[in-house]
Amino acid sequence: MARPKNVDATLRTAQMYHQLIKTFRAKGYEGAALSDLSAATGLAKASFYHRFPGGKPELGRATLAEAGKRFADTVLRPLQSKVPADKRWSAMLDGVALFYADGANACLMNSMTIGDGAALFGKDIRLTLNAWEKLISAVFEESGTAAIVARQQAEDVIIRIEGALVVARMKDKPEVLAMTLEALRQWLMRDKASV
Amino acid sequence: MARPKNVDATLRTAQMYHQLIKTFRAKGYEGAALSDLSAATGLAKASFYHRFPGGKPELGRATLAEAGKRFADTVLRPLQSKVPADKRWSAMLDGVALFYADGANACLMNSMTIGDGAALFGKDIRLTLNAWEKLISAVFEESGTAAIVARQQAEDVIIRIEGALVVARMKDKPEVLAMTLEALRQWLMRDKASV
DNA sequence: GTCTATACGACGATAGAC
DNA sequence: GTCTATCGTCGTATAGAC
Numbered sequence: 001m002a003r004p005k006n007v008d009a010t011l012r013t014a015q016m017y018h019q020l021i022k023t024f025r026a027k028g029y030e031g032a033a034l035s036d037l038s039a040a041t042g043l044a045k046a047s048f049y050h051r052f053p054g055g056k057p058e059l060g061r062a063t064l065a066e067a068g069k070r071f072a073d074t075v076l077r078p079l080q081s082k083v084p085a086d087k088r089w090s091a092m093l094d095g096v097a098l099f100y101a102d103g104a105n106a107c108l109m110n111s112m113t114i115g116d117g118a119a120l121f122g123k124d125i126r127l128t129l130n131a132w133e134k135l136i137s138a139v140f141e142e143s144g145t146a147a148i149v150a151r152q153q154a155e156d157v158i159i160r161i162e163g164a165l166v167v168a169r170m171k172d173k174p175e176v177l178a179m180t181l182e183a184l185r186q187w188l189m190r191d192k193a194s195v
Numbered sequence: 196m197a198r199p200k201n202v203d204a205t206l207r208t209a210q211m212y213h214q215l216i217k218t219f220r221a222k223g224y225e226g227a228a229l230s231d232l233s234a235a236t237g238l239a240k241a242s243f244y245h246r247f248p249g250g251k252p253e254l255g256r257a258t259l260a261e262a263g264k265r266f267a268d269t270v271l272r273p274l275q276s277k278v279p280a281d282k283r284w285s286a287m288l289d290g291v292a293l294f295y296a297d298g299a300n301a302c303l304m305n306s307m308t309i310g311d312g313a314a315l316f317g318k319d320i321r322l323t324l325n326a327w328e329k330l331i332s333a334v335f336e337e338s339g340t341a342a343i344v345a346r347q348q349a350e351d352v353i354i355r356i357e358g359a360l361v362v363a364r365m366k367d368k369p370e371v372l373a374m375t376l377e378a379l380r381q382w383l384m385r386d387k388a389s390v
Numbered sequence: 391g392t393c394t395a396t397a398c399g400a401c402g403a404t405a406g407a408c
Numbered sequence: 409g410t411c412t413a414t415c416g417t418c419g420t421a422t423a424g425a426c
């Protein structure tokens with residue numbers, strides 16, 4: 001655990017990242033101008049170069065890293081808890097709904113891999129995606145599913161969540177996410193239902 | 196059928212759109228600068244303002260419209276042909292694989308709804324998406340599925356395809372699309388398999 | 391650590407020759 | 409219908425005061 005010397009400062013930083021994430025998610029890496037990020041956070045453009053000497057690429061990378069931490073907290077951690085599998089599935093799906101604000105939030109990884117972002121952040125994003133897939137796969141394997149099949153099913157779960165987020169945004173209909181999560185819930189818990 | 200007076204000119208236009216689609220797809224609306232589009236097509240920036248007096252927004256809209264036509268030709272038209280349902284499913288999935296170059300191409304509608312594009316093109320994209328969903332839904336209804344269920348299943352098919360395209364791009368692994376299309380093929384043709 | 395002021399290149403867009 | 413040349417604005421980035 002970090003032991004911050006100045007609580008206000010860390011709080012301000014957390015709120016800054018909240019706005020950075022929000023802006024990058026909505027506008028993409030190139031679409032989010034420094035002036036947009038400045039307006040959203042209330043920080044002057046020049047201040048970003050104190051916090052992120054590497055300029056916009058570092059700013060983007062740090063934002064992605066912070067979002068990754070929050071994703072790990074609300075979506076990945078539930079998958080690792082020591083409760084029955086169906087409770088973990090349920091907790092993950094709740095985490096997804098929370099993290100993406102019931103479909104109102106786009107996926108930052110999607111927004112950030114269009115254009116220049118693909119080359120800049122592709123590797124980091126692949127790591128996050130892989131971690132998620134591995135954790136889902138492990139839960140499948142617990143109940144006796146073969147490793148290769150489990151991995152494929154895990155990829156499919158992610159595909160359906162990412163697809164729901166895209167369609168929710170394109171249709172301007174956030175409920176699409178909830179529908180998909182409910183379908184996933186029923187599929188993931190089919191053991192529970194049939195026993 | 197249009198009766199072009201100058202075949203070369205229409206060919207050049209088709210090739211121009213090919214490059215415009217390619218560039219917008221990879222870079223997004225804001226990420227694709229006029230200089231990028233100029234370099235890709237070989238047309239001078241100023242020439243775009245002859246063809247598209249409305250500037251970049253009109254350029255984007257026209258590109259999206261042209262992509263929509265090509266999508267209708269390769270993905271939507273097979274759904275409307277007068278062959279058995281399983282042949283139509285198969286033809287649609289083949290069309291999807293072709294249109295997205297086996298997962299190498301991103302979805303233009305996804306790229307174009309990030310940032311400014313959302314407000315500029317949202318309505319057009321929603322129309323294309325709805326047309327696709329309706330046609331898929333109609334095939335489900337043919338085999339006795341209730342309208343509401345059919346519509347939901349159609350949305351799910353689109354979600355899985357869009358999700359596969361996103362994950363394929365994020366993982367830099369185009370094969371993800373083929374995997375998903377194969378899973379869809381087996382699910383859509385379950386009647387054929389079990390009868 | 392944040393600010394104002396500014397450099398300078400890239401952006402979308404226009405003028406006008408051919 | 410395409411081009412070269414250019415405009416004004418906005419983009420990222422820096423200098424330097426506080």
